[in-house]
Amino acid sequence: MAREAAGRPPEETLLLWKREQAQLKARVVDRDTEAWQRDPAFSGLQRVGGVDVSFVKGDSVNACASLVVLSYPELEASWPSERCPSWWTQCGGCRRGSLTSCPRQVLLVDGNGVLHHRGFGVACHLGILTDLPCVGVAKKLLQVDGLENNALHKEKIRLLRAGGDTFPLMGGSGTILGMALKSHDHSTKPLYVSVGHKVSLEAAVRLTRGCCKFRIPEPVRQADIRSRDYIRRTLGVPRAPTPGQERSQKAQNPRGVCPKGGSEEATGEGRPPEGHSTQESRDKGTGGAKLDATKTGCPASPVRQ
Structure with a gap:
């Protein structure tokens, strides 16, 4: 948990972070590096991790990150959540780049990869x-390099008919930055999949689709549930209303946890069995989480988007 004073970091700190970001960007590998990635059925892949961050509404200091590891292709829990640190700034393994105690082969991250203002997202x-290997999975289009959520973009979304349908996200530079993916037959909004590291875009899209029971990939969805629950238990944020109460509170955020800048989405995406009652819990149809010290007020966090 970050306890630093809220506010925008000094300009020299931001410049330092940008230089670090540029240096690390040069190390990104945008091709498949593992044998299982090249197999049509991902034979050899056994564990998929999901990373999500929840913010507290009205609190620019505290944020909770959660890592959940599921078996593949069963998508069942394979790593007890209590053994995975929830508070990002306490997760020394994340900062050191090891995470050696947590058995996972690939991470799906609630956020962007190369689909980013500086080509280096979370x-x-x-x-x-x-x-x-890391895959960026965002719920809202990050409008960079000429990409816009305009009428043409919405028309392309409308033409996505079935789960698994995609269209490329080509920027004004002519570079394909990611893919829009209809991840579920009943989803009305796509996911925006991009390369994070050590994976091709084609494999990233196939894996994301293969991890979806609902609109959001199950490892990410479960990580979101746990991070929000941790915030409720630790900070005393009220629980969500019952489904009956939800109808009268649709314009509110009943959980008191920042929904990361999303908008309402049509129902019918497949309600999670945990019974979470807000629309975001049904399909997580909101914007991607950002580990961004300029937005969370958490300069101790090493991962910035």
């Missing part, structure tokens, strides 16, 4: 620090 940064 999924890239975490991949470099851990030396693991």
